[in-house]
Amino acid sequence: MSPKIAVIYYSSTGSVHALAGALAEGAEKAGAEVRVRRVSELADDSAIDSNPAWRAHVEQTGNIPIADHDDLRWADGYAFGTPTRFGNVAAQLKQFLDTTGQLWLDGTFTSKPFTGFTSTINLHGGSEATLIALYLQAFHWGSVLVPPGYNDASVPDAYGNPYGVSHPTKVGGEIPDEKALAAARFQGQYLTTITGQLLAGQRN
DSSP states (O other): OOOEEEEEEOOSSSHHHHHHHHHHHHHHHTTOEEEEEEOOOOSOHHHHHTSHHHHHHHHHTTTSOBOOHHHHHHOSEEEEEEEEETTEEOHHHHHHHTTOHHHHHTTTTTTOEEEEEEEESSTTSSHHHHHHHHHHHHHHHTOEEOOOTTOSTHHHHTTTOTTSOEEEHHHHOSSOOHHHHHHHHHHHHHHHHHHHHHHHHHHO
């Protein structure tokens, strides 16, 4: 049975969106069934319209389904993506995660693999702090953290973040470069491999 991976993210101008697509591609190539979902936008139109790239991205991705609790119940493993917001998780993703209390009580997340990815402006712009903040969710859920580590050459090639792929837009360009996308593909493949191993152990 193929592992089921939910890639759930928030992206304002497209960097995290591109990483999500690459991570999903890596998971699918490793044999996973994948759902890619975005969380709801919380900002009002005036804020979005203040940045043309933000408005363009909102319009370009309107066809991507909005994440809901059924996606969390369905999945065997999770990949969550967020831009860095002052070294923390974006409010849009955090709001979605904050609605999962009943699922947590029901044991939905117990022992399921969990990984994260992010993007920020600067190379040292808080990406590791953001991923650590995101991983606090996994601790409380009782999930299994699956950071990429340095388990593939793509990770050090892509700015070297073992916590999860992280794209610095000032260094790599506004949209993730091929180095970051390769690291994201590996992270999706690695998450799928670990998820499959855990599922096989549960069946034995």
